[in-house]
Amino acid sequence: MKLAHRTTTNNWLPSLIDEMFTNDYMGGTAPIKSWNPAVNISEADDKFELDMIIPGFKKENITIEVDQDVLTISSEVINDKEEKTEQFTRKEFTLKSFSRSFNLPDTVNKEDIAADYNDGILNIVLPKKEEALPQPKRMITLK
Structure with a gap:
């Protein structure tokens, strides 16, 4: 403009x-340009694991929501900075924000999702439902 x-x-x-x-x-x-944090998603036999790199954010400013089959991770932080002298007043503010959403598979146990935030990395563990876990092999004896 x-x-x-x-x-x-x-x-x-x-x-x-x-x-x-x-x-x-x-x-x-x-x-x-808008910012989307990097995400690594891995799958094990009993869970999915999501690691999101979000340096500079505080734990209390991160929101994790599950609505229906959608996991949404977001944050919005506004910082104000003011500098005063006899000649001028300078005030600046910055906005850091992001929002990422993921469709959860039917196999995720939504009640037992756990999250941890350490050193700028958000880790979310999405355990699988019992019926989605691999079944042990069983031996059948011949008659």
């Missing part, structure tokens, strides 16, 4: 404002 401004040779303020609203503060002029 370009802001309309007067064209005078001594007026640098409009071009500065224009740059502020079109720059992503990362050195380019492309818009900032």
Whole structure:
């Protein structure tokens, strides 16, 4: 979005404002892209395991919900920063957020899902239902 401004040779303020609203503060002029955390999903005989890398988030800001057959992991954190001097007041805020949803298979025991967050890695254990577990081999004797 370009802001309309007067064209005078001594007026640098409009071009500065224009740059502020079109720059992503990362050195380019492309818009900032949304962030989706990396996820590893593995399966064992008795469970599925989901590991999500979300550094910089606090445990109390992470929400994990199961609704019907959908597991949703999300977080939203707003940080305010204010700097005051005699000449100016500068206030900035940042928003860090993500939301990821996963369809759960029918074999997951939704009542016993467990989660742990350590060193920026969220680990979710999705145990399988008893009937989905592998059955032991049985020997049949001949008559």
